[in-house]
Amino acid sequence: MxxxxxxxxxxxxxxxAWTIGLLIFFPVLWTILTSFKSEAQAIADxxxxxxxxxxxxxxxxxxxxxxxxxYLWNSVIIAGVSTLLGILVAVPAAWSMAFTPSKRTKDILLxxxxxxxxxxxxVLYPIYLIFxxxxxxxxxxxxxxxxxxxxxPIIVWMxxxxxxxxxxxxxxxxxxxxxxxxKEILHVLTPMAVPGIASTILLNFIxxxxxxxxxxxxxxxxxxxxxxxxxxxxxxEGLFYAKLSAASTMAIAPILILGWFSQKQLVRGLTFGxxx
Amino acid sequence: MATLDSRTISRMMMxxxxxxxxxxxxxxxxxxxxxxxxxxxxxRGGDLGWVGFENYIRFVTSSSFWPSxxxxxxxVGGVLLITVFFAILLALLLDQPMWGQGIVRILVIxxxxxxxxxxxxxxxxxxxxPVNGLFAHLWKFFGLAxxxxxxxxxxxxxxxxxxxxxxxxxxxxxxxxxxxxxxEQLEAAEIDxxxxxxxxxxxxxxxxxxAITIVILIQTIFLLSIFAEIFVTTQGSFGTKTLTYLIxxxxxxxxxxxxxxxxxxxxxxxxxxxxxxxxxxxxxxLDK
Numbered sequence: 001m002x003x004x005x006x007x008x009x010x011x012x013x014x015x016x017a018w019t020i021g022l023l024i025f026f027p028v029l030w031t032i033l034t035s036f037k038s039e040a041q042a043i044a045d046x047x048x049x050x051x052x053x054x055x056x057x058x059x060x061x062x063x064x065x066x067x068x069x070x071y072l073w074n075s076v077i078i079a080g081v082s083t084l085l086g087i088l089v090a091v092p093a094a095w096s097m098a099f100t101p102s103k104r105t106k107d108i109l110l111x112x113x114x115x116x117x118x119x120x121x122x123v124l125y126p127i128y129l130i131f132x133x134x135x136x137x138x139x140x141x142x143x144x145x146x147x148x149x150x151x152x153p154i155i156v157w158m159x160x161x162x163x164x165x166x167x168x169x170x171x172x173x174x175x176x177x178x179x180x181x182x183k184e185i186l187h188v189l190t191p192m193a194v195p196g197i198a199s200t201i202l203l204n205f206i207x208x209x210x211x212x213x214x215x216x217x218x219x220x221x222x223x224x225x226x227x228x229x230x231x232x233x234x235x236x237e238g239l240f241y242a243k244l245s246a247a248s249t250m251a252i253a254p255i256l257i258l259g260w261f262s263q264k265q266l267v268r269g270l271t272f273g274x275x276x
Numbered sequence: 277m278a279t280l281d282s283r284t285i286s287r288m289m290m291x292x293x294x295x296x297x298x299x300x301x302x303x304x305x306x307x308x309x310x311x312x313x314x315x316x317x318x319x320r321g322g323d324l325g326w327v328g329f330e331n332y333i334r335f336v337t338s339s340s341f342w343p344s345x346x347x348x349x350x351x352v353g354g355v356l357l358i359t360v361f362f363a364i365l366l367a368l369l370l371d372q373p374m375w376g377q378g379i380v381r382i383l384v385i386x387x388x389x390x391x392x393x394x395x396x397x398x399x400x401x402x403x404x405x406p407v408n409g410l411f412a413h414l415w416k417f418f419g420l421a422x423x424x425x426x427x428x429x430x431x432x433x434x435x436x437x438x439x440x441x442x443x444x445x446x447x448x449x450x451x452x453x454x455x456x457x458x459x460e461q462l463e464a465a466e467i468d469x470x471x472x473x474x475x476x477x478x479x480x481x482x483x484x485x486x487a488i489t490i491v492i493l494i495q496t497i498f499l500l501s502i503f504a505e506i507f508v509t510t511q512g513s514f515g516t517k518t519l520t521y522l523i524x525x526x527x528x529x530x531x532x533x534x535x536x537x538x539x540x541x542x543x544x545x546x547x548x549x550x551x552x553x554x555x556x557x558x559x560x561x562l563d564k
Contacts, residue, residue, distance in 0.1 A: 010372075010373055010374060010375070013369065013372045013373070013374045014374040014375045014376065016369065017369055017370065017372075017374050017377075017380045018376065018380060020366065020369070020380075020384075021379075021380040021381075021383035021384050022383060024383060024384050024386070024387065024440070024443070024444075025383040025384070025386050025387075027387070027395070027398055027399065027402075027403065027440070028386050028387070028390060030398075030402065030410070031394075031398050031402065034402065043408040045408075045413060045416075046413060046417075047410060047413055089292045089293045089296060090293055092289035092290070092292070092293075093289060093290045093292070093293035093294070095289060096285070096286035096287075096289035096290050097286075097290065099286075100282055100283070100286040102283070102286075106559065106562050106563075108290070108294065109562065110555050110558065110559055110562075112293070112294075112297055113555065113558065114548075114551055114555065115297050115300065115301045117497055117547050117548065117550075117551035117554075118301065118305075118544060118547065119500060119501045119520065119540075119543045119544060119546075119547045120501055120503075121501060121503070121520045121523045121524055121527075121540060121543055122305075122308055122523070122540035122541065122543045122544040122547075123304035123305065123307075123308055123540065124523070124524065124527050124528065124536075124540070125307075125308070125311065125527045125528075125533050125536060125537060125540075126303070126304035126305075126307035126308055126311075127304055128527075128528070129307070130303075130304075149296065149297070149300040152293065152296065152297060152300075153297065156293055181285075206389060209391070210389070210390075210391040210392065212391060212392040212393050212503065212504035213501070213503045213504065216393075216503070216504060216507060217524075217528065226391065227391050227392070227393045227504070228393075230391065230393040230394050230397060230508075231393045231397075231504070231507065231508050233397055234397060234400075234507075234508040234509075239401065239405075239408075241401060241402055241408070244397060244398070244401060244402075245398075245402070248394045248397070248398055251391060251394055252389065252390050252391060252394055255389045255390075255391070256386060256389050256390070258389075259385070259386070259388070259389035260382050260385075263381070263385060263448065266385075266388070266445070266448060267448055267449055267452045270445065270449075270494060271449060271490055271494065272558045273558070273561060273562070274486075274490050274557055274558050274561045275449050275452055275453055275486075275487050275490055
C-alpha cells in the first residue's frame with residue numbers, strides 16, 4: 001500500500017518536473033530547432049516543430065556572411081587568456097591567504113569582493129578614455145585585461161574556498177619531512193589543488209565568455225567576441241529567424257556543454273562560500 | 277626567523293593580486309570623481325572647467341532621472357519577486373525523488389549559460405515579435421489580438437527576459453540550501469503530525485532564510501547593472517531606460533562626460549549600499 005502510494009507520488013512529481021524543465025528549456029530548444037529550418041519554415045504559421053526539411057544551410061551562410069569563426073576565435077582567446085592570467089595572479093594570493101592567514105586576510109578578501117560590486121557603468125568613461133589613449137579600443141589585449149580584472153575577485157575567492165579545504169596537517173607534515181618550498185608546491189600543492197583550480201577555470205571561462213558590457217562597449221569589428229557578433233543581429237538581420245538561430249546556437253553551444261559540468265562551482269563561485 | 281620569512285613570502289604571494297585590484301579600482305574611480313565635477317564635453321569643446329556640484333544636481337533634476345529610477349526599481353523588483361518565488365517552488369520540487377532528476381536539473385539551469393545578447397534577441401524576435409513571434413501565434417490560436425510586447429508592455433517584457441536568465445541561479449542556490457537541511461528534523465516533524473504546509477513554514481523556510489537573502493543581494497547587484505538585454509531589445513525606449521542605461525547614454529552617446537560621471541557616482545553609491553549588507557553575511561561566514 002505504502003509503496004504504491006510513493007510510486008504514484010514519484011510518477012506525478014516526475015511528470016510535473018519534466019514539464020516545467022522542458023518549459024524553461026524551451027527557448028533554447030526552439031532556437032536550436034529553428035536553426036535547422038529554412039527561413040520560410042522558421043516563420044511558418046502555424047509554427048512547425050519537428051516535421052520540416054532539416055538543413056544545415058543557415059550555418060554555412062552565417063559563416064560566409066559574417067565570418068563566425070573569427071568571432072569564435074576572439075571569444076576563445078579573450079575568455080581563455082583572461083581566465084588563465086587571472087589564475088596565475090590569484091593562485092599565490094589565495095594560497096597564502098588560505099595557509100598563512102593573518103589578521104588582515106579577512107579584510108583583504110572582503111575588499112577584493114567589494115571591487116567586484118563596482119557598477120561597470122560607473123567607470124565606463126575612464127576605461128574608455130584609457131583605452132583610447134593606449135590604443136586599446138577593439139583589441140584583444142585590452143579586453144583580456146579588463147575581463148581578467150573583473151573576474152579576478154571571483155577567482156581569488158573560489159580558489160581560497162577550495163584551498164581552505166586542503167588539510168593544513170599535510171603541508172606541515174611535508175615541511176617536517178624537510179620538503180623545500182619547491183617540492184611542497186610540486187608534490188603537495190599541485191595534486192590537491194588541481195580539482196579546485198580546474199573548477200575555477202571552468203566557471204570563470206563561462207563568465208568571461210558571456211560578459212556583455214565591456215565586450216559590447218569596447219570592441220567593434222576586429223576584436224569583437226560572440227556577444228558582439230550576436231548583438232549585430234539586433235536589426236534587421238534578426239528578422240531572419242533561421243540565421244539568427246544558427247548564429248545563436250553556435251554562440252551558446254560550447255558554453256551550454258561546459259556549463260553542465262559546472263553546476264556545483266556555480267553556487268560556490270557566485271555566493272562566495274556563503275551557501276554550501 | 278622562520279615565521280618572519282614565511283610572512284614575507286606570503287606577502288609577496290599576495291602582492292600582485294592586491295596591487296592589480298588596487299590600481300583597477302582607484303584609477304578609474306578617481307577619474308570618475310574628477311570628471312563628475314567638471315563640465316566635460318569631448319566632442320563640443322572638451323574640458324570647460326570646474327563646475328562644483330552642478331552635474332550632480334543636473335543629473336537628478338533632469339526629466340529622465342525619475343523615470344529611470346522607476347524603470348530600474350520595476351525591473352530589479354520584478355525580477356527579484358519572480359525569481360525568488362519560483363525558485364523556492366522549483367527547489368522544493370527538484371528536491372523530491374523522481375526519475376531523470378539530473379536531466380531536469382540541466383534543463384532548468386541551461387538559461388543561465390545563454391549569453392545575454394542571445395537570450396534577449398531570441399526572446400525579442402522569436403517569441404515577442406507581434407507578427408512572427410511564437411507568442412503571436414499562441415495569441416492567435418486563442419483568438420486574441422497580437423500583442424506588441426516590447427512597446428506595449430516593455431517593462432514586463434524585459435523583466436520576463438531577465439527573470440528567465442536568473443531563475444536558474446536562484447533555483448540552484450536554494451536547492452543547494454535545501455539539500456543541506458537536516459532530514460531527521462523534517463521526518464520527526466512529519467511523525468509528530470505536522471502538515472506539509474506547517475513543515476514548510478516552520479522548518480524549510482527559516483532554513484532557507486539566509487540563502488534567500490544572499491540570492492536577493494547578489495542578484496540585486498547584478499540586476500542593477502543589466503545592460504545587454506536593454507541594448508539589443510528596446511535601446512532604452514518605451515520606458516525601459518534604467519539608471520545604468522541612462523548613464524551609458526550620457527557618457528558614450530551624447531558624450532556629456534561630466535554629467536554621466538555624476539550619474540556614475542550615484543550608481544556606485546547605490547551599489548555599495550547593497551554590497552555592505554552582502555559583505556556582512558559573507559564576512560560572518562568566513563569566521564565559521
